[in-house]
Amino acid sequence: MSERGSDFYDQEANFEKYMERRQWQENANDTLEKPVMLELIGDVAGKSILDLGCGDARFGAELLDSDHRGAKYTGIEGSKNMVRTAQETVRGMNAQIEHAFMEDWTYPANQYDLAISRLAIHYIEDTDTLFRSIYSALKDNGRFVFSVEHPVITSTLQPSGTRTNWIVDQYFVEGYREQQWLGGSVKKMHRSIESYYMALQKAGFHVEHLRESTPQRQYFVNEETYLRRQRIPLFLFLSARK
Ligand SMILES: C[S@@+](CC[C@H](N)C(=O)[O-])C[C@H]1O[C@@H](n2cnc3c(N)ncnc32)[C@H](O)[C@@H]1O
Known part of the structure:
Protein backbone atom coordinates (compact mmCIF):
# COMPACT_ATOMS: atom_id res chain seq x y z
CA MET A 1 0.00 0.00 0.00
CA SER A 2 1.23 3.51 -0.73
CA GLU A 3 2.51 5.64 2.16
CA ARG A 4 1.90 9.09 0.72
CA GLY A 5 -0.98 9.94 -1.60
CA SER A 6 1.36 10.60 -4.49
CA ASP A 7 3.11 7.19 -4.24
CA PHE A 8 0.02 5.67 -5.82
CA TYR A 9 0.57 7.76 -8.97
CA ASP A 10 4.20 6.63 -9.19
CA GLN A 11 3.19 3.07 -9.86
CA GLU A 12 3.08 2.93 -13.64
CA ALA A 13 -0.13 0.91 -13.95
CA ASN A 14 -2.03 3.23 -11.59
CA PHE A 15 -0.71 6.34 -13.33
CA GLU A 16 -1.77 5.06 -16.75
CA LYS A 17 -5.23 4.07 -15.56
CA TYR A 18 -5.74 7.40 -13.81
CA MET A 19 -4.69 9.41 -16.87
CA GLU A 20 -6.88 7.24 -19.10
CA ARG A 21 -9.89 7.69 -16.83
CA ARG A 22 -9.51 11.47 -16.90
CA GLN A 23 -10.09 11.26 -20.68
CA TRP A 24 -13.47 9.54 -20.32
CA GLN A 25 -16.41 11.48 -21.55
CA GLU A 26 -18.52 12.55 -18.55
CA LEU A 40 -15.33 29.56 -6.80
CA ILE A 41 -11.95 30.64 -8.22
CA GLY A 42 -13.41 33.37 -10.43
CA ASP A 43 -11.16 35.74 -12.34
CA VAL A 44 -7.44 34.93 -12.11
CA ALA A 45 -6.21 37.95 -14.10
CA GLY A 46 -2.73 38.98 -12.95
CA LYS A 47 -2.87 36.68 -9.92
CA SER A 48 -0.10 34.69 -8.36
CA ILE A 49 -1.48 31.14 -7.99
CA LEU A 50 -0.28 28.23 -5.85
CA ASP A 51 -1.70 24.78 -6.74
CA LEU A 52 -1.14 21.98 -4.20
CA GLY A 53 -1.11 18.46 -5.65
CA CYS A 54 -1.27 19.94 -9.15
CA GLY A 55 -1.14 16.59 -10.96
CA ASP A 56 -0.42 17.05 -14.67
CA ALA A 57 -1.00 20.85 -14.33
CA ARG A 58 -3.50 20.94 -17.15
CA PHE A 59 -5.71 23.06 -14.92
CA GLY A 60 -2.84 25.47 -14.32
CA ALA A 61 -2.28 25.79 -18.06
CA GLU A 62 -5.98 26.49 -18.58
CA LEU A 63 -5.99 29.16 -15.90
CA LEU A 64 -2.95 30.85 -17.45
CA ASP A 65 -4.52 30.59 -20.91
CA SER A 66 -7.64 32.34 -19.67
CA ASP A 67 -5.62 35.36 -18.52
CA HIS A 68 -3.59 37.90 -20.45
CA ARG A 69 -2.58 40.11 -17.56
CA GLY A 70 0.42 38.16 -16.30
CA ALA A 71 -0.94 35.53 -13.93
CA LYS A 72 1.79 33.31 -12.44
CA TYR A 73 1.40 29.66 -11.49
CA THR A 74 3.34 27.44 -9.05
CA GLY A 75 2.40 23.76 -8.89
CA ILE A 76 3.49 21.55 -5.98
CA GLU A 77 3.33 17.86 -6.74
CA GLY A 78 4.57 14.75 -4.93
CA SER A 79 4.56 12.21 -7.76
CA LYS A 80 7.53 12.01 -10.16
CA ASN A 81 5.28 10.86 -12.99
CA MET A 82 2.96 13.80 -12.50
CA VAL A 83 5.82 16.29 -12.18
CA ARG A 84 7.31 15.11 -15.49
CA THR A 85 3.95 15.44 -17.24
CA ALA A 86 3.21 18.80 -15.58
CA GLN A 87 6.54 20.27 -16.68
CA GLU A 88 5.69 19.35 -20.28
CA THR A 89 2.21 20.83 -19.92
CA VAL A 90 3.37 24.28 -18.78
CA ARG A 91 6.52 24.52 -20.88
CA GLY A 92 6.96 28.12 -22.08
CA MET A 93 4.29 29.48 -19.73
CA ASN A 94 4.67 31.72 -16.69
CA ALA A 95 4.75 28.67 -14.45
CA ASP A 113 -3.19 35.84 -4.23
CA LEU A 114 -4.81 32.46 -4.64
CA ALA A 115 -4.07 28.98 -3.30
CA ILE A 116 -5.97 26.09 -4.86
CA SER A 117 -6.01 22.34 -4.50
CA ARG A 118 -8.12 19.86 -6.46
CA LEU A 119 -8.71 16.44 -4.92
CA ALA A 120 -5.39 16.16 -3.10
CA ILE A 121 -6.00 17.33 0.48
CA HIS A 122 -7.88 14.12 1.34
CA TYR A 123 -4.43 12.45 1.28
CA ILE A 124 -3.12 14.67 4.10
CA GLU A 125 -3.22 13.68 7.75
CA ASP A 126 -2.50 17.02 9.41
CA THR A 127 -4.64 19.70 7.81
CA ASP A 128 -4.24 22.06 10.79
CA THR A 129 -0.55 22.56 10.01
CA LEU A 130 -1.11 22.59 6.25
CA PHE A 131 -3.87 25.23 6.45
CA ARG A 132 -1.69 27.42 8.69
CA SER A 133 1.13 27.21 6.11
CA ILE A 134 -1.26 28.12 3.30
CA TYR A 135 -2.63 31.02 5.36
CA SER A 136 0.84 32.44 5.87
CA ASN A 141 -7.21 39.15 1.38
CA GLY A 142 -5.84 36.19 -0.58
CA ARG A 143 -8.12 33.22 -1.14
CA PHE A 144 -7.86 29.47 -0.65
CA VAL A 145 -10.19 27.25 -2.69
CA PHE A 146 -10.07 23.47 -2.57
CA SER A 147 -11.98 20.30 -3.35
CA VAL A 148 -11.77 16.90 -1.65
CA GLU A 149 -13.61 13.63 -1.97
CA HIS A 150 -16.86 14.09 -0.13
CA PRO A 151 -16.74 12.90 3.49
CA VAL A 152 -19.72 10.58 2.94
CA ILE A 153 -17.49 8.80 0.42
CA THR A 154 -14.28 8.77 2.46
CA SER A 155 -16.10 7.63 5.63
CA THR A 156 -16.63 4.18 4.20
CA LEU A 157 -14.40 3.77 1.18
CA GLN A 158 -15.67 0.87 -0.89
CA PRO A 159 -14.12 -0.50 -4.07
CA SER A 160 -14.58 1.98 -6.91
CA GLY A 161 -17.17 1.26 -9.59
CA THR A 162 -20.62 2.55 -10.45
CA ARG A 163 -22.33 3.52 -7.21
CA THR A 164 -25.99 2.56 -6.95
CA ASN A 165 -26.33 3.14 -3.25
CA TRP A 166 -23.84 4.01 -0.55
CA TYR A 176 -7.01 6.90 7.09
CA ARG A 177 -9.09 4.40 5.13
CA GLU A 178 -7.66 2.06 2.53
CA GLN A 179 -9.34 1.73 -0.84
CA GLN A 180 -8.90 -0.55 -3.82
CA TRP A 181 -8.95 1.97 -6.63
CA LEU A 182 -8.09 1.61 -10.33
CA GLY A 183 -6.55 -1.78 -9.61
CA GLY A 184 -4.20 -0.41 -6.94
CA SER A 185 -4.40 0.28 -3.24
CA VAL A 186 -4.55 3.81 -1.84
CA LYS A 187 -4.99 5.42 1.57
CA LYS A 188 -7.28 8.40 1.90
CA MET A 189 -7.82 10.46 5.02
CA HIS A 190 -11.39 10.75 6.22
CA ARG A 191 -12.60 13.75 8.17
CA SER A 192 -16.05 15.22 8.60
CA ILE A 193 -17.35 18.33 6.88
CA GLU A 194 -17.32 20.31 10.12
CA SER A 195 -13.75 19.26 10.74
CA TYR A 196 -12.57 20.71 7.39
CA TYR A 197 -14.55 23.84 8.13
CA MET A 198 -13.17 24.26 11.63
CA ALA A 199 -9.58 23.58 10.52
CA LEU A 200 -9.87 26.57 8.18
CA GLN A 201 -11.23 28.78 10.96
CA LYS A 202 -8.53 27.60 13.34
CA ALA A 203 -5.87 28.61 10.82
CA GLY A 204 -7.35 32.13 10.78
CA PHE A 205 -9.40 31.95 7.56
CA HIS A 206 -12.86 33.41 7.05
CA VAL A 207 -14.82 30.65 5.34
CA GLU A 208 -16.83 32.09 2.44
CA HIS A 209 -18.39 29.18 0.54
CA LEU A 210 -19.20 25.52 1.04
CA ARG A 211 -20.35 23.47 -1.97
CA GLU A 212 -21.13 19.80 -2.66
CA SER A 213 -20.99 19.22 -6.42
CA THR A 214 -24.72 19.44 -7.12
CA PRO A 215 -25.00 18.11 -10.71
CA GLN A 216 -25.68 20.81 -13.29
CA ARG A 217 -27.46 19.52 -16.39
CA GLN A 218 -25.42 21.51 -18.92
CA TYR A 219 -22.24 19.56 -18.15
CA PHE A 220 -23.78 16.17 -18.98
CA VAL A 221 -24.35 14.64 -22.42
CA ASN A 222 -26.49 11.78 -21.11
CA GLU A 223 -29.62 12.30 -19.04
CA GLU A 224 -29.01 8.93 -17.40
CA THR A 225 -25.60 9.96 -16.02
CA TYR A 226 -27.05 13.25 -14.82
CA LEU A 227 -29.85 11.46 -12.93
CA ARG A 228 -27.42 8.95 -11.44
CA ARG A 229 -25.20 11.78 -10.21
CA GLN A 230 -28.08 13.19 -8.19
CA ARG A 231 -27.98 10.22 -5.83
CA ILE A 232 -24.69 10.48 -3.96
CA PRO A 233 -22.46 13.52 -3.38
CA LEU A 234 -18.92 12.95 -4.63
CA PHE A 235 -17.05 16.14 -3.83
CA LEU A 236 -16.86 18.80 -1.14
CA PHE A 237 -15.53 22.33 -1.78
CA LEU A 238 -14.56 25.09 0.59
CA SER A 239 -13.42 28.57 -0.18
CA ALA A 240 -11.89 30.87 2.42
CA ARG A 241 -10.22 34.26 2.66
CA LYS A 242 -7.20 35.50 4.65
C1 LIG B 1 -6.56 12.99 -7.84
S1 LIG B 1 -5.04 13.69 -8.31
C2 LIG B 1 -5.55 15.33 -8.80
C3 LIG B 1 -4.52 16.08 -9.62
C4 LIG B 1 -4.89 17.50 -10.01
N1 LIG B 1 -5.07 18.35 -8.85
C5 LIG B 1 -6.16 17.49 -10.86
O1 LIG B 1 -7.24 17.77 -10.33
O2 LIG B 1 -6.04 17.16 -12.05
C6 LIG B 1 -4.23 13.96 -6.76
C7 LIG B 1 -2.83 14.50 -6.90
O3 LIG B 1 -2.33 14.88 -5.62
C8 LIG B 1 -0.97 14.47 -5.55
N2 LIG B 1 -0.62 14.34 -4.12
C9 LIG B 1 -1.13 13.46 -3.24
N3 LIG B 1 -0.58 13.64 -2.02
C10 LIG B 1 0.31 14.66 -2.15
C11 LIG B 1 1.19 15.32 -1.25
N4 LIG B 1 1.26 14.96 0.02
N5 LIG B 1 1.94 16.35 -1.72
C12 LIG B 1 1.89 16.71 -3.01
N6 LIG B 1 1.07 16.11 -3.93
C13 LIG B 1 0.29 15.10 -3.50
C14 LIG B 1 -0.95 13.17 -6.30
O4 LIG B 1 0.35 12.78 -6.67
C15 LIG B 1 -1.85 13.48 -7.47
O5 LIG B 1 -1.16 14.06 -8.53
Whole structure:
Protein backbone atom coordinates (compact mmCIF):
# COMPACT_ATOMS: atom_id res chain seq x y z
CA MET A 1 0.00 0.00 0.00
CA SER A 2 1.23 3.51 -0.73
CA GLU A 3 2.51 5.64 2.16
CA ARG A 4 1.90 9.09 0.72
CA GLY A 5 -0.98 9.94 -1.60
CA SER A 6 1.36 10.60 -4.49
CA ASP A 7 3.11 7.19 -4.24
CA PHE A 8 0.02 5.67 -5.82
CA TYR A 9 0.57 7.76 -8.97
CA ASP A 10 4.20 6.63 -9.19
CA GLN A 11 3.19 3.07 -9.86
CA GLU A 12 3.08 2.93 -13.64
CA ALA A 13 -0.13 0.91 -13.95
CA ASN A 14 -2.03 3.23 -11.59
CA PHE A 15 -0.71 6.34 -13.33
CA GLU A 16 -1.77 5.06 -16.75
CA LYS A 17 -5.23 4.07 -15.56
CA TYR A 18 -5.74 7.40 -13.81
CA MET A 19 -4.69 9.41 -16.87
CA GLU A 20 -6.88 7.24 -19.10
CA ARG A 21 -9.89 7.69 -16.83
CA ARG A 22 -9.51 11.47 -16.90
CA GLN A 23 -10.09 11.26 -20.68
CA TRP A 24 -13.47 9.54 -20.32
CA GLN A 25 -16.41 11.48 -21.55
CA GLU A 26 -18.52 12.55 -18.55
CA ASN A 27 -15.81 11.74 -16.01
CA ALA A 28 -16.81 13.08 -12.60
CA ASN A 29 -13.89 15.52 -12.43
CA ASP A 30 -14.98 17.37 -15.56
CA THR A 31 -18.74 17.18 -15.05
CA LEU A 32 -19.00 17.77 -11.30
CA GLU A 33 -15.76 19.02 -9.83
CA LYS A 34 -14.17 21.39 -12.29
CA PRO A 35 -17.24 23.62 -12.90
CA VAL A 36 -17.56 24.38 -9.18
CA MET A 37 -13.83 25.01 -8.81
CA LEU A 38 -13.93 27.49 -11.72
CA GLU A 39 -16.96 29.22 -10.23
CA LEU A 40 -15.33 29.56 -6.80
CA ILE A 41 -11.95 30.64 -8.22
CA GLY A 42 -13.41 33.37 -10.43
CA ASP A 43 -11.16 35.74 -12.34
CA VAL A 44 -7.44 34.93 -12.11
CA ALA A 45 -6.21 37.95 -14.10
CA GLY A 46 -2.73 38.98 -12.95
CA LYS A 47 -2.87 36.68 -9.92
CA SER A 48 -0.10 34.69 -8.36
CA ILE A 49 -1.48 31.14 -7.99
CA LEU A 50 -0.28 28.23 -5.85
CA ASP A 51 -1.70 24.78 -6.74
CA LEU A 52 -1.14 21.98 -4.20
CA GLY A 53 -1.11 18.46 -5.65
CA CYS A 54 -1.27 19.94 -9.15
CA GLY A 55 -1.14 16.59 -10.96
CA ASP A 56 -0.42 17.05 -14.67
CA ALA A 57 -1.00 20.85 -14.33
CA ARG A 58 -3.50 20.94 -17.15
CA PHE A 59 -5.71 23.06 -14.92
CA GLY A 60 -2.84 25.47 -14.32
CA ALA A 61 -2.28 25.79 -18.06
CA GLU A 62 -5.98 26.49 -18.58
CA LEU A 63 -5.99 29.16 -15.90
CA LEU A 64 -2.95 30.85 -17.45
CA ASP A 65 -4.52 30.59 -20.91
CA SER A 66 -7.64 32.34 -19.67
CA ASP A 67 -5.62 35.36 -18.52
CA HIS A 68 -3.59 37.90 -20.45
CA ARG A 69 -2.58 40.11 -17.56
CA GLY A 70 0.42 38.16 -16.30
CA ALA A 71 -0.94 35.53 -13.93
CA LYS A 72 1.79 33.31 -12.44
CA TYR A 73 1.40 29.66 -11.49
CA THR A 74 3.34 27.44 -9.05
CA GLY A 75 2.40 23.76 -8.89
CA ILE A 76 3.49 21.55 -5.98
CA GLU A 77 3.33 17.86 -6.74
CA GLY A 78 4.57 14.75 -4.93
CA SER A 79 4.56 12.21 -7.76
CA LYS A 80 7.53 12.01 -10.16
CA ASN A 81 5.28 10.86 -12.99
CA MET A 82 2.96 13.80 -12.50
CA VAL A 83 5.82 16.29 -12.18
CA ARG A 84 7.31 15.11 -15.49
CA THR A 85 3.95 15.44 -17.24
CA ALA A 86 3.21 18.80 -15.58
CA GLN A 87 6.54 20.27 -16.68
CA GLU A 88 5.69 19.35 -20.28
CA THR A 89 2.21 20.83 -19.92
CA VAL A 90 3.37 24.28 -18.78
CA ARG A 91 6.52 24.52 -20.88
CA GLY A 92 6.96 28.12 -22.08
CA MET A 93 4.29 29.48 -19.73
CA ASN A 94 4.67 31.72 -16.69
CA ALA A 95 4.75 28.67 -14.45
CA GLN A 96 6.96 26.48 -12.33
CA ILE A 97 6.42 22.99 -11.00
CA GLU A 98 8.10 21.79 -7.81
CA HIS A 99 8.55 18.18 -6.85
CA ALA A 100 7.61 18.21 -3.14
CA PHE A 101 5.07 16.97 -0.66
CA MET A 102 2.73 19.77 0.24
CA GLU A 103 3.14 19.00 3.96
CA ASP A 104 6.95 19.41 3.73
CA TRP A 105 7.31 22.28 1.27
CA THR A 106 8.71 25.57 2.63
CA TYR A 107 5.91 28.05 2.13
CA PRO A 108 7.13 31.60 1.40
CA ALA A 109 5.28 34.27 3.43
CA ASN A 110 2.72 36.64 1.84
CA GLN A 111 3.40 35.50 -1.69
CA TYR A 112 0.17 34.32 -3.36
CA ASP A 113 -3.19 35.84 -4.23
CA LEU A 114 -4.81 32.46 -4.64
CA ALA A 115 -4.07 28.98 -3.30
CA ILE A 116 -5.97 26.09 -4.86
CA SER A 117 -6.01 22.34 -4.50
CA ARG A 118 -8.12 19.86 -6.46
CA LEU A 119 -8.71 16.44 -4.92
CA ALA A 120 -5.39 16.16 -3.10
CA ILE A 121 -6.00 17.33 0.48
CA HIS A 122 -7.88 14.12 1.34
CA TYR A 123 -4.43 12.45 1.28
CA ILE A 124 -3.12 14.67 4.10
CA GLU A 125 -3.22 13.68 7.75
CA ASP A 126 -2.50 17.02 9.41
CA THR A 127 -4.64 19.70 7.81
CA ASP A 128 -4.24 22.06 10.79
CA THR A 129 -0.55 22.56 10.01
CA LEU A 130 -1.11 22.59 6.25
CA PHE A 131 -3.87 25.23 6.45
CA ARG A 132 -1.69 27.42 8.69
CA SER A 133 1.13 27.21 6.11
CA ILE A 134 -1.26 28.12 3.30
CA TYR A 135 -2.63 31.02 5.36
CA SER A 136 0.84 32.44 5.87
CA ALA A 137 1.75 32.02 2.19
CA LEU A 138 -1.25 34.09 1.08
CA LYS A 139 -1.21 37.86 0.76
CA ASP A 140 -3.77 39.79 2.83
CA ASN A 141 -7.21 39.15 1.38
CA GLY A 142 -5.84 36.19 -0.58
CA ARG A 143 -8.12 33.22 -1.14
CA PHE A 144 -7.86 29.47 -0.65
CA VAL A 145 -10.19 27.25 -2.69
CA PHE A 146 -10.07 23.47 -2.57
CA SER A 147 -11.98 20.30 -3.35
CA VAL A 148 -11.77 16.90 -1.65
CA GLU A 149 -13.61 13.63 -1.97
CA HIS A 150 -16.86 14.09 -0.13
CA PRO A 151 -16.74 12.90 3.49
CA VAL A 152 -19.72 10.58 2.94
CA ILE A 153 -17.49 8.80 0.42
CA THR A 154 -14.28 8.77 2.46
CA SER A 155 -16.10 7.63 5.63
CA THR A 156 -16.63 4.18 4.20
CA LEU A 157 -14.40 3.77 1.18
CA GLN A 158 -15.67 0.87 -0.89
CA PRO A 159 -14.12 -0.50 -4.07
CA SER A 160 -14.58 1.98 -6.91
CA GLY A 161 -17.17 1.26 -9.59
CA THR A 162 -20.62 2.55 -10.45
CA ARG A 163 -22.33 3.52 -7.21
CA THR A 164 -25.99 2.56 -6.95
CA ASN A 165 -26.33 3.14 -3.25
CA TRP A 166 -23.84 4.01 -0.55
CA ILE A 167 -23.43 3.13 3.09
CA VAL A 168 -22.19 5.87 5.39
CA ASP A 169 -20.65 4.49 8.55
CA GLN A 170 -18.01 5.50 11.13
CA TYR A 171 -18.57 9.04 9.92
CA PHE A 172 -17.20 10.68 13.06
CA VAL A 173 -14.21 8.38 13.34
CA GLU A 174 -11.52 10.35 11.53
CA GLY A 175 -8.47 8.66 10.10
CA TYR A 176 -7.01 6.90 7.09
CA ARG A 177 -9.09 4.40 5.13
CA GLU A 178 -7.66 2.06 2.53
CA GLN A 179 -9.34 1.73 -0.84
CA GLN A 180 -8.90 -0.55 -3.82
CA TRP A 181 -8.95 1.97 -6.63
CA LEU A 182 -8.09 1.61 -10.33
CA GLY A 183 -6.55 -1.78 -9.61
CA GLY A 184 -4.20 -0.41 -6.94
CA SER A 185 -4.40 0.28 -3.24
CA VAL A 186 -4.55 3.81 -1.84
CA LYS A 187 -4.99 5.42 1.57
CA LYS A 188 -7.28 8.40 1.90
CA MET A 189 -7.82 10.46 5.02
CA HIS A 190 -11.39 10.75 6.22
CA ARG A 191 -12.60 13.75 8.17
CA SER A 192 -16.05 15.22 8.60
CA ILE A 193 -17.35 18.33 6.88
CA GLU A 194 -17.32 20.31 10.12
CA SER A 195 -13.75 19.26 10.74
CA TYR A 196 -12.57 20.71 7.39
CA TYR A 197 -14.55 23.84 8.13
CA MET A 198 -13.17 24.26 11.63
CA ALA A 199 -9.58 23.58 10.52
CA LEU A 200 -9.87 26.57 8.18
CA GLN A 201 -11.23 28.78 10.96
CA LYS A 202 -8.53 27.60 13.34
CA ALA A 203 -5.87 28.61 10.82
CA GLY A 204 -7.35 32.13 10.78
CA PHE A 205 -9.40 31.95 7.56
CA HIS A 206 -12.86 33.41 7.05
CA VAL A 207 -14.82 30.65 5.34
CA GLU A 208 -16.83 32.09 2.44
CA HIS A 209 -18.39 29.18 0.54
CA LEU A 210 -19.20 25.52 1.04
CA ARG A 211 -20.35 23.47 -1.97
CA GLU A 212 -21.13 19.80 -2.66
CA SER A 213 -20.99 19.22 -6.42
CA THR A 214 -24.72 19.44 -7.12
CA PRO A 215 -25.00 18.11 -10.71
CA GLN A 216 -25.68 20.81 -13.29
CA ARG A 217 -27.46 19.52 -16.39
CA GLN A 218 -25.42 21.51 -18.92
CA TYR A 219 -22.24 19.56 -18.15
CA PHE A 220 -23.78 16.17 -18.98
CA VAL A 221 -24.35 14.64 -22.42
CA ASN A 222 -26.49 11.78 -21.11
CA GLU A 223 -29.62 12.30 -19.04
CA GLU A 224 -29.01 8.93 -17.40
CA THR A 225 -25.60 9.96 -16.02
CA TYR A 226 -27.05 13.25 -14.82
CA LEU A 227 -29.85 11.46 -12.93
CA ARG A 228 -27.42 8.95 -11.44
CA ARG A 229 -25.20 11.78 -10.21
CA GLN A 230 -28.08 13.19 -8.19
CA ARG A 231 -27.98 10.22 -5.83
CA ILE A 232 -24.69 10.48 -3.96
CA PRO A 233 -22.46 13.52 -3.38
CA LEU A 234 -18.92 12.95 -4.63
CA PHE A 235 -17.05 16.14 -3.83
CA LEU A 236 -16.86 18.80 -1.14
CA PHE A 237 -15.53 22.33 -1.78
CA LEU A 238 -14.56 25.09 0.59
CA SER A 239 -13.42 28.57 -0.18
CA ALA A 240 -11.89 30.87 2.42
CA ARG A 241 -10.22 34.26 2.66
CA LYS A 242 -7.20 35.50 4.65
C1 LIG B 1 -6.56 12.99 -7.84
S1 LIG B 1 -5.04 13.69 -8.31
C2 LIG B 1 -5.55 15.33 -8.80
C3 LIG B 1 -4.52 16.08 -9.62
C4 LIG B 1 -4.89 17.50 -10.01
N1 LIG B 1 -5.07 18.35 -8.85
C5 LIG B 1 -6.16 17.49 -10.86
O1 LIG B 1 -7.24 17.77 -10.33
O2 LIG B 1 -6.04 17.16 -12.05
C6 LIG B 1 -4.23 13.96 -6.76
C7 LIG B 1 -2.83 14.50 -6.90
O3 LIG B 1 -2.33 14.88 -5.62
C8 LIG B 1 -0.97 14.47 -5.55
N2 LIG B 1 -0.62 14.34 -4.12
C9 LIG B 1 -1.13 13.46 -3.24
N3 LIG B 1 -0.58 13.64 -2.02
C10 LIG B 1 0.31 14.66 -2.15
C11 LIG B 1 1.19 15.32 -1.25
N4 LIG B 1 1.26 14.96 0.02
N5 LIG B 1 1.94 16.35 -1.72
C12 LIG B 1 1.89 16.71 -3.01
N6 LIG B 1 1.07 16.11 -3.93
C13 LIG B 1 0.29 15.10 -3.50
C14 LIG B 1 -0.95 13.17 -6.30
O4 LIG B 1 0.35 12.78 -6.67
C15 LIG B 1 -1.85 13.48 -7.47
O5 LIG B 1 -1.16 14.06 -8.53
